[in-house]
Amino acid sequence: MAATTLPIELPELTADELSRYSRHLILPEVGVEGQRKLKAARVLCVGTGGLGSPLALYLAAAGVGTLGLVDFDVVDASNLQRQIIHSTADIGRKKLDSAEEKLKALNPALKVVKHDTLLSSANALDILKDYDVVADGTDNFPTRYLVNDACVLLGKPNAYGSIFRFEGQASVFGTKDGPCYRCLYPEPPPPGLVPSCAEGGVLGILPGLVGVIQATETIKLILGIGEPLIGRLLLVDALNMRFRQLKLRKNPECPVCGDHPTVTKLIDYQQFCGIEPASERQSAVKNGIPQVSPKDLKKRIDAGEDLFILDVREPFEYQIANIGGVLIPQNDVPKRIGEIDRNREIVVQCKSGGRSQRIAEYLKQSGFPTVSNLAGGIVAWSDEVDPKVPKY
Amino acid sequence: MTIFIPTPLRAFAAGKDAVEVNAGTIAGALDELTQAYPDLRKHLFTSEGRVRAFVNIYLNDEDVRYLPAKDATAVSSSDTLSIIPSIAGGC
Numbered sequence: 001m002a003a004t005t006l007p008i009e010l011p012e013l014t015a016d017e018l019s020r021y022s023r024h025l026i027l028p029e030v031g032v033e034g035q036r037k038l039k040a041a042r043v044l045c046v047g048t049g050g051l052g053s054p055l056a057l058y059l060a061a062a063g064v065g066t067l068g069l070v071d072f073d074v075v076d077a078s079n080l081q082r083q084i085i086h087s088t089a090d091i092g093r094k095k096l097d098s099a100e101e102k103l104k105a106l107n108p109a110l111k112v113v114k115h116d117t118l119l120s121s122a123n124a125l126d127i128l129k130d131y132d133v134v135a136d137g138t139d140n141f142p143t144r145y146l147v148n149d150a151c152v153l154l155g156k157p158n159a160y161g162s163i164f165r166f167e168g169q170a171s172v173f174g175t176k177d178g179p180c181y182r183c184l185y186p187e188p189p190p191p192g193l194v195p196s197c198a199e200g201g202v203l204g205i206l207p208g209l210v211g212v213i214q215a216t217e218t219i220k221l222i223l224g225i226g227e228p229l230i231g232r233l234l235l236v237d238a239l240n241m242r243f244r245q246l247k248l249r250k251n252p253e254c255p256v257c258g259d260h261p262t263v264t265k266l267i268d269y270q271q272f273c274g275i276e277p278a279s280e281r282q283s284a285v286k287n288g289i290p291q292v293s294p295k296d297l298k299k300r301i302d303a304g305e306d307l308f309i310l311d312v313r314e315p316f317e318y319q320i321a322n323i324g325g326v327l328i329p330q331n332d333v334p335k336r337i338g339e340i341d342r343n344r345e346i347v348v349q350c351k352s353g354g355r356s357q358r359i360a361e362y363l364k365q366s367g368f369p370t371v372s373n374l375a376g377g378i379v380a381w382s383d384e385v386d387p388k389v390p391k392y
Numbered sequence: 393m394t395i396f397i398p399t400p401l402r403a404f405a406a407g408k409d410a411v412e413v414n415a416g417t418i419a420g421a422l423d424e425l426t427q428a429y430p431d432l433r434k435h436l437f438t439s440e441g442r443v444r445a446f447v448n449i450y451l452n453d454e455d456v457r458y459l460p461a462k463d464a465t466a467v468s469s470s471d472t473l474s475i476i477p478s479i480a481g482g483c
Contacts, residue, residue, distance in 0.1 A: 141478070164479035165399045185478040187445035200400075235476070246453045246476065331403045331431075 010036035011065070017109070021063050029225045035063055041222045042066040044131040046119060046147055048099040049073070050207030051137030051161050051214060053085035056099060058215040059135075060107040064222070067103065068113040068131055071095045082204035119143060121266035124150040133221050134174075135159040135214050137207075141188040142269035148173055148181035149266055152257045157221050157228075161214040166203045168210035168236035171229045171248060172217050174257075178230035183251040183258075188273040206238050289360040291375040292347055294385045308344040312359045313351055313378075321390040323349065323381055330355050333362065342368055349374040351392075393467055395425055396474040404431040418449065418456055419463040421473055436475070450474040 013021070013035055024030040024038075041064050045056045048071040056067055075083075075090040075098055083095075090098035096114045103110055115127055119138075128134055128150050136147045136158055144162070151158040151174035158174040160181065173180045213234065220226045233246045255262045284291055292300075300307060311318060311325030318327045328336050330350070340346060346368060350356040353376050360373045374381070382389040394412055397405045405411060406429065413428075415421040422443075426433040438444055449456040449463070452471055459465045467473070 144478075162479045167399050167479070169476075169479060184448065185446050189444075189446040189478060233476070235474075244453075244474075246450050246474070247455065249455060249458055334431075 011039050012036070013039065014109075017063065024063070030223060034223045034225070037222055037224075038063045038219070039065040041133070042068065042131045043218055043222075044068040044070065044128060044134045045137060046070045046134065046143070047137035047139065048083075048085060048095045049079065049137065049139065050082045050163065050202065051211040052099070052135075053083045054208050054211035055135050055137055055161075055215045055218075056103055057085055057106065058212055059218060060103045060110050062215070062219055063107070064110070064219075066111040066113060066131075068115060068127070069096055069099055070115040070117065070119050070127065071099070072116060072118050082202065082207055084208070119146060121146065121268065124266060125154060128154055128156060131156065133157050133159060133218050135161075135218050137161065137211065137214070141273045142275065144181060145188065145272060146266065146269045149256050149263060152180050153265070159214045159217040159221065161207075161210040163202060163206045163210050165200055166206055166238045168206055168213075168238070170210055170213045170217070170234040170236070171232060172221065175230050177250065179248045179250040180254060180257040182256050183254045184233065184248055186251075186255075191274050203238055206236075209236060209238060286357060286373070287361055288364060289357060290372040292372045293375055294381040294383075297347060297374055297381075298385045306344055308341050308346045309374075310340060310346055310348045310356075310359070311350070312348060312355050317351060317392070320392045321378055321382070323378060323386075323389065325349050330359055333359055337363075337366060340368070345370040345372065347372050347374055350377050352377040352379050393421060393469050394472045395421060396472060398475050398477050400477055400479065401432060401435055401475060404435060405429045416466060417463065418451060418465050418467055418473065421467060422449070422463070446478045448476045450476060 013032065018025065021035050024035050025032055043059055043064050045052050045067060048056060048069050056069065059067055073095050075086045075093050075095055077091055079086060080088060085102050086095065086098045096116055100112045100114060103112055117123060119127065124146055134147060134151050134156050136144065138144060138147065148158060155176065156174060157172055160173050161168065161170045172178065217228050220228050231248050233248050235244045235246065250257065252259050309323065309325035311322060311327045312330040312333060314329050315327065328339065346363060348356040348360040348371065353373060356377060357373045360371045363371045378389060379391055382391050394410050396410050397408055402409060411425055411428065413421045413424040415424050422436065426436065436443060436447055443449060451459065451465060451467065451473060456463055
């Protein structure tokens, strides 16, 4: 079975540690030697949000010696439905600082290394190289591929977990003889097909379930016990409480971990995932669709322009907050396209501008002459035009 | 046989999490699925008719890519097909 390469000379346990970890020490699979391995281990948690919260907490509780944390984000109230390492008093604070405080309260002997940065091709190899195991708790495709490739290039196992609404996936990638993320998914989905947690929603408990699975796999890799999820994809369906396993094979033609790798250094992952560079994103036109800012839209409405505001969100979202647009949920647009007036300028709107951009492009392709997208959606409208419009 | 529909694609299958089909091969089963739910086709297949690279199809617990007959593999009523797209959420 796979294990990580730890220093030959394992650190001794102090009297406090012998007492603190007694429940580990009496387990034949752990024992004093196993606990010393945990103390010697260095684990990098990429992300201290939904998955990162339970992951980091349980690794700290287990006696992992060094935890690296990567996160550049700040605690927001909407995080607290699931990011249990943070508390209400931390709203507005950097997640790294909030996480460090809770981890050290749990385990003062823990060494926390904070990486206050966005993980990128420029820094990933440098950051990851000092760790034995990487636990990927990020929330977007470019970073998933970046972490995967960096782990394979550096020979670090990757305890992978991901979630969507009420389903999760977990596996261990990046071991020498096992598959990597690209063996399973050679290509990312087109941007916008799989919504983020902010757009798609997520059952609060789900990252708890999956994050602890990742922590379990991390500990097994460090101790060299049990059967890690190498070559297996665990599927978690929380709604039906069903767990399934699928076989994962190492792809001999994998461009990163295969027999003849073509990816031998980190690439531009934003481009790989089809995401336009920031400079284009902020411009006035995206994929042929003019972007309207909330302030501009307000000005035009006040000036009496005959705009058709098409709201493509779901009915429950419209009930929470709306700006008076005509509601046609995105998946109904093709069959209700006759209700949209071709002779007026259509401004498509959703929660944060993603769904509306896609529908705007669809309308343009269907022959609508004047279609634009409300950049930033109703969230931006609330921020910039009318704070009385609830954010959710 | 049952085809399990993953969460991100349920909107295109009338909200269903599983669909029953009566085909003899994997390709036949997927064809029957996309005939019944045409919106699924573009999410599952490229314009050349190949399964998209961010979607994996599993016959029971085996990836179809690695079956000797691939999607021409015969299926029985007790088999299941699972569509497993990549998801990235973690926040």
